[in-house]
Amino acid sequence: MKILNEAYFNLSPLSVARRLLGCTVVRLLGGERLSGRIVETEAYGGLRDPSCHVVRRDERIWSLLSGSPGVLYLHRTYRHWLLNITCDAVGEPACVLIRALEPTGGEERMRQRRRGARDLTNGPARLVEALAIDFAWEASALPRAEFWLEAGEPVPEERVLNTVRIGLTRGKDLPWRFAVRDNPWVSRSLEAVLSGAPLSPGL
Template structure:
């Protein structure tokens, strides 16, 4: 395993963790091959103060996971798809960051096999879970894992980042808790510029 983010990287509120995850590299060791990609799009979710978490609040198991363990894998289910989240914040403050898209840096051939030949590899939260062969058995386990971890990166300057509302929600749609690398081809969905918040 190369250098990985320490667990205490995630001991902060979701908005700050989400912003700092941009540019970091996800690494998956799969059947002897390294599958990896730079994080280019994320969304923050913030527990009780976040109206988007109204369904999660009804599930005691998930609520405890989000509240008690920072830096753990959480696979949120949306319809039939699993979406990769990393838990964050202090004990008793449920929160997580959804990894929405990564830009592949190694293992694209294996990713394509895992995606059944699709040209869309990791530009979407369900796609990247399949492309990286994320194991449901990891849920609740803290990073780094022997076969899955996140490596740090140099901070991304504000002028290279856009902040927008989150995507595909029924509640909490107005909260600008999504961050993405400006003009990156691997971002899952482009939003009109009137929905951006300029950080720089």
């Protein structure tokens, strides 16, 4: 099993977001292996992204996103944390948000972490809680001893859904979200996304 490192993430956020579908996230927690297959991602950053207020706001974040690819960036919104991995060449600020996982191991422990909530990993903040991803890991490189990603069976093109990103106020029109079509763990259905902003005809 190939463990992903800096080299894997040294591509544009769009390429990395697309390639991460089908890869596996692994978390070792108290000797137990929690894992999930990535089924939904979003690309962020780069000069074309108007939602890069996240980048401009803070010199530290700018440095983090412009630095080495394959580094953890944990973004907070409300009381939740969202898991991002930096990507693209050094000097190009970019990252990919992991939005949903299909659990493949350790579901009971995940449910404990989620305090019995019905939904385990079908949302960016839910999966962070289910896997007990720690904010202290911020700015550290993959792989870590207790957290890493593994290459998976590539998802064929006809199984990939490409839509606009979810939950944003700026950059709503960019089709930078990728998901496994019809996968029950994806955070929102195709129909729900279509009822919002329209798909870009080019993609």
